[in-house]
Amino acid sequence: MPGTIRFRDEFAAGDVASALRDALGGIGTDEDAVINIMGNHCLAQRLEIAEAYKVAYGKDLVEDIKSELSGDFEETVVALLTPMRTLEAKQLHDAISGAGTDETTIIEVLATKTNDEIEEIKAAYKEEYDAELEEDLCSDTSGYFRRLLVSLLTAGREPDEGVDTDRAEEDARKFFEAGEARWGTEEAEINAILCLRSRSQLEATFYEFEKMADKSIEDSIKDECGGDLQEGYLAIVESTKNMAGFFAHRIYNSVRGWGTNDSHLIRIIVSRSEIDMEEIDAAYRQQYEQSLEEVIESECSGDYKKILIAVVRMQD
Structure with missing residues (x-):
């Protein structure tokens, strides 16, 4: 199934930019017009609209949005006008800035991405903040959770080229032995499997594990580790399965x-x-x-x- 926002064939960026100017520039803001435009154009077209807006009016659309809107509505519209990897880089930066760390955001963003997407996020982060994402994450996290994030950031997941059943059985046994005997000292082995194997290979591993252990991989993770590491492992498993x-x-x-x-x-x-x-x-x-x-x-x-x-x- 596709997304809900799709490319519109009948599209003239200049005309839409003019409509946005009218919505933002009069007495009061026509919020319904802003909603209609943002919700009915894909990101590539929204960015084209923003460029046409700047060319026509010499103003930055995002800055005008920020001056006219507020709260969660403003945050949503600004997000819709931000290139995706830049948006994710900013969210990661926000997650490790200020008091406390938003581990949920970090896990969700990194655990669901392809190698190319992770490299793009790292590049966007460098461009936005003149800093290395890995260094900033490492300075804000610790222990096995930090190691998991570093593993994900290496963007070394193998390509999907079919399933090796023997390898799936071997990896499943490593999971089983780590959980049954010495979970807490085998995270390096678990990280290597979860962060390097292709998604289809991981699915096969989880299937073999569940036959071997007579319980789900999720239940095993919940039984054997906790906190941010558990959430990170579960995010990889759950996003791989569905x-x-x-x-x-x-x-x-x-x-x-x-x-x-x-x-x-x-x-x-x-x-x-x-x-x-x-x-x-x-x-x-x-x-x-x-x-x-x-x-x-x-x-x-x-x-x-x-x-x-x-x-x-x-x-x-």
């Missing part, structure tokens, strides 16, 4: 309980909107018996709610 289901679960976690973690919700919806949002919606319905539109309706409000619904709703 990427859409993984993000559906992440959305659920961002809205359950008291209050909504809006930054997490915005990141997932914006970043997956052109990839697999329709599939994530289907997974959410299956797991939680509610559509994404329904959960946004119940958890969010105002123009912020409208823009998120515009992004998750299937375009005509």
Whole structure:
């Protein structure tokens, strides 16, 4: 299944930039016009609109958005106008800046990316902050969790070239022995498997492990390690087994309980909107018996709610 935002064939960046100028430049802001434009053009077209806006009016669209909008609505629109790897680099920077570390963001971004995407994020981080992502993450994390992040940042995952069943059985046995006998000293072995094997090879390994151990790999991880390391391992396993289901679960976690973690919700919806949002919606319905539109309706409000619904709703 595709994303919910798609390339529009009938498109003139200059005309849309003019409409945005009218929406932002008059007495008051026409928020509905901004929502309609942002929710109905793909990222490549939104960036083209921003360039046309600068050419025509000599002003930066993002800066005008920031001056006219506010709160979560502003954050969402700015995210929609940011190149994807730059957005993810900024989110990683925010996750390790200030008081405390947002491990959930770090894990989600790094555990779900291809080698090329990780290299692009590292380059974007360097360009934005004149710093190395690995060094900054290492200075803000520790122990086995830090080692997991370094392993992911090496972007050394093997290409998908079919499944080696013998190797899957061997790797499954390493998982089994680490868990049964000496989990806590074998993380280097586990990291190597989780961060270097192709996704299809990992799926085969998990299948072999579950036959061998008579329990799921997720249950084994939960039994044998905790904290950020557990969350990191589970993110790799769950996203490998079912990427859409993984993000559906992440959305659920961002809205359950008291209050909504809006930054997490915005990141997932914006970043997956052109990839697999329709599939994530289907997974959410299956797991939680509610559509994404329904959960946004119940958890969010105002123009912020409208823009998120515009992004998750299937375009005509």
